[in-house]
Amino acid sequence: MAHGPAKGFTRWLYTTNHKDIGSMYLWFSFAMFFLGGMFALVIRAELFQPGLQIVEPNFFNQMTTMHGLVMVFGAVMPAFVGLANWMVPLMIGAPDMALPRMNNWSFWILPFAFAMLSSTLFMQGGAPNFGWTFYAPLSTTYAPPSVTFFIFAIHIMGASSIMGAINIIATILNMRAPGMTLMKMPLFVWTWLITAFLLIAVMPVLAGVVTMMLMDIHFGTSFFDAAGGGDPVLFQHVFWFFGHPEVYIMILPAFGIVSAIIPTFARKPLFGYASMVYATAAIAILSFVVWAHHMFTVGMPIAGELFFMWATMLISVPTGVKVFNWVATMFKGSMTFETPMLFSIAFVILFTIGGFSGLMLAIAPADFQYHDTYFVVAHFHYVLVPGAIFSITAGVYYWLPKWCGNMYNETMGKIHFWLAFIGLNVTFFPMHFSGLAGMPRRIPDYNLMFADWNMISSVGAFLFGAAQVVFLYNVIATIVSGKKATDEVWDNPEGLEWTVASPAPYHTFAEPPEVK
Amino acid sequence: MNLSWPNNPITALSVKLGLTVCGMFVFAIWIMPPLYDAFCDITGLNGKTGDKYEVVDTAVDTSRVINVQFVATNNEGMPWKFGPEIKQMSVHPGEQAMINYLASNPTGNDMVGQAIPSLVPYKAANFFHKTECFCFEQQALLAGKDAILPMMFIVDQDIPEHIKTITLSYTLFDVTDRFSKDELLSMAHDGL
Numbered sequence: 001m002a003h004g005p006a007k008g009f010t011r012w013l014y015t016t017n018h019k020d021i022g023s024m025y026l027w028f029s030f031a032m033f034f035l036g037g038m039f040a041l042v043i044r045a046e047l048f049q050p051g052l053q054i055v056e057p058n059f060f061n062q063m064t065t066m067h068g069l070v071m072v073f074g075a076v077m078p079a080f081v082g083l084a085n086w087m088v089p090l091m092i093g094a095p096d097m098a099l100p101r102m103n104n105w106s107f108w109i110l111p112f113a114f115a116m117l118s119s120t121l122f123m124q125g126g127a128p129n130f131g132w133t134f135y136a137p138l139s140t141t142y143a144p145p146s147v148t149f150f151i152f153a154i155h156i157m158g159a160s161s162i163m164g165a166i167n168i169i170a171t172i173l174n175m176r177a178p179g180m181t182l183m184k185m186p187l188f189v190w191t192w193l194i195t196a197f198l199l200i201a202v203m204p205v206l207a208g209v210v211t212m213m214l215m216d217i218h219f220g221t222s223f224f225d226a227a228g229g230g231d232p233v234l235f236q237h238v239f240w241f242f243g244h245p246e247v248y249i250m251i252l253p254a255f256g257i258v259s260a261i262i263p264t265f266a267r268k269p270l271f272g273y274a275s276m277v278y279a280t281a282a283i284a285i286l287s288f289v290v291w292a293h294h295m296f297t298v299g300m301p302i303a304g305e306l307f308f309m310w311a312t313m314l315i316s317v318p319t320g321v322k323v324f325n326w327v328a329t330m331f332k333g334s335m336t337f338e339t340p341m342l343f344s345i346a347f348v349i350l351f352t353i354g355g356f357s358g359l360m361l362a363i364a365p366a367d368f369q370y371h372d373t374y375f376v377v378a379h380f381h382y383v384l385v386p387g388a389i390f391s392i393t394a395g396v397y398y399w400l401p402k403w404c405g406n407m408y409n410e411t412m413g414k415i416h417f418w419l420a421f422i423g424l425n426v427t428f429f430p431m432h433f434s435g436l437a438g439m440p441r442r443i444p445d446y447n448l449m450f451a452d453w454n455m456i457s458s459v460g461a462f463l464f465g466a467a468q469v470v471f472l473y474n475v476i477a478t479i480v481s482g483k484k485a486t487d488e489v490w491d492n493p494e495g496l497e498w499t500v501a502s503p504a505p506y507h508t509f510a511e512p513p514e515v516k
Numbered sequence: 517m518n519l520s521w522p523n524n525p526i527t528a529l530s531v532k533l534g535l536t537v538c539g540m541f542v543f544a545i546w547i548m549p550p551l552y553d554a555f556c557d558i559t560g561l562n563g564k565t566g567d568k569y570e571v572v573d574t575a576v577d578t579s580r581v582i583n584v585q586f587v588a589t590n591n592e593g594m595p596w597k598f599g600p601e602i603k604q605m606s607v608h609p610g611e612q613a614m615i616n617y618l619a620s621n622p623t624g625n626d627m628v629g630q631a632i633p634s635l636v637p638y639k640a641a642n643f644f645h646k647t648e649c650f651c652f653e654q655q656a657l658l659a660g661k662d663a664i665l666p667m668m669f670i671v672d673q674d675i676p677e678h679i680k681t682i683t684l685s686y687t688l689f690d691v692t693d694r695f696s697k698d699e700l701l702s703m704a705h706d707g708l
Contacts, residue, residue, distance in 0.1 A: 098526045166533045170526045204537050208544025220694065223549055226632045227591065227689030231564075234552050238544060301561065301638065 016100035018085045025082025032074030039067035044461035047454045060444035061129035068132025073157045076388045080253040081164045084192045090497040091186045093177025093513045098170035106163035113156035120146035136224035136235040140216045151210045158207045165199035179515035188256030194284045195252045198245045205242040240291035248287045254391035258344040264493040265341035266333030272325040279318035286315050296367045305364040312362040339413030343394035354382030375435025381428045401489045405503030406482025412474045419467035426460025565633045569645035576610040577673050587685040594690045609673045620662030628656045631686040640682045643672035656703035663705040
């Protein structure tokens, strides 16, 4: 098995190697992270002061829409798929993914999807401007003509995610090394297995909802058009039936990453492994029966409001189990605070804050006040930025020495962490206050009373953006000129990935390892 | 592993997962919308009122009075003048009642409109029966013409005690572009 990698650019075009494809996913998501970040900075620059300064309101709406779409589908999801490509075969002792050619295809359609989506910015009428949730009839009757490109871009992203998910399930269920029983799998593998099932269940629903939009716009159907007997509220039900499991798709793999990192730096085995697995499964199952908490204000009967309120609050039980386990793992451990650990601890603290504001939003009567305010923006950025982004960052620092064979610069990693940590809190914490005071989301101009908090948020956003430039520099510097890393990298870390050389050879586990 | 289909467990699993994907897509487009309609029909949610009603019980409950209010709005861009003749009326449950809506097309174009009902409280939606209604079909009005649009209804005798007022709202949509010129002319009201 000495062959490969191939020479030249076609190596990347034709590759079926899980490590190559994983790296491409990660670099692609990194690029999308910066693109989405630039959209966010346009938003924050406009909101620095009340009044219209920099952009037209319509362009502002295009920015909020594109920021959401690019971050969700371009940055977070491909980053997790990239980590899964790299780490799942290494963690279960498999030589590669189960379906390597489909793996190549599911990556290579992504750049086309995002090229198509981004191209709408240059079209007449502009990019989609109806928010990343694209509620009908804003996205049908009142949409710019570019909406059709948006629909096909979503179709392609969906196809990519579905193929990725099928591949991951097929790999995990069929290619584990002898002795690697399900309950011996690392939690990252477990959380990705459950995430993949969520993807299989709901990405087709997303494809369905955009297909219905396409038919309403071009083929005269009336799924969401009241004039033809349809109902716009149906859109919200179908969308959030996809959308709520989708938010867990963006957080469950994060749980797996921090469950790998915290034991390493606390130098204790993970507390409550089995309960972690069951809690993950419970969260995934509950995610299918809570969707209407996004739409408490559409006019539901009291029974519906109560059901969705209680079901939503129930999710805090398995989530609480997880937070407890992470804290218990750290308790009395001999902890050190390398960059991956710093990001993981910040994850536990800040994700919990986001969880609490989620509980506040789950209270149906209170939600009528919070709905569509910056409080909601603060909530989901507190779960997504420290949740998904911080965990991905932690994972990159944790496994980068294994990937490229070189150790990153610890000082620069810590600088990155503290800039990001401070930037994030300065950006998003004040949004709780402006939201509770009544500032609506998705507006380019606002009442003078919100001016101070918005100025602080904008300063924080640019700080957070600068922190990511440090991250990019650190990653490149590590790959180009980092110090050589050992095979174990960390102090006695657990997992099969640390039994292979650093950098991980192009082909690993051609002979399955023995798992005790 | 070089097992061929269908003995290769990876292929077999992938096919199953692929079928699940197709199933969920079908579920989203062909099952969820009808399911939602049926759910709304049963519960009265979203205030949609039913189709043409056949009278089964003609007994009038004179001990109760229900106040029925009529609201009319034009959807964005609909230029017609549209509204009920009177804003509200009192009826006994079981009593056959009638209200006229007036519509006029002040523009220079022949147009087709469609009125979509919505009723609050939702709990009353299944107890408000229409025996005759202009909203069952589209209304075509030639340029400058107007029309009287009648609606006959019965409030069910079984309507819950606590409901004293029902508000029926019609929103008028412009659906001209769904019809050809010939269809429009054959549908057109004669005017007053």
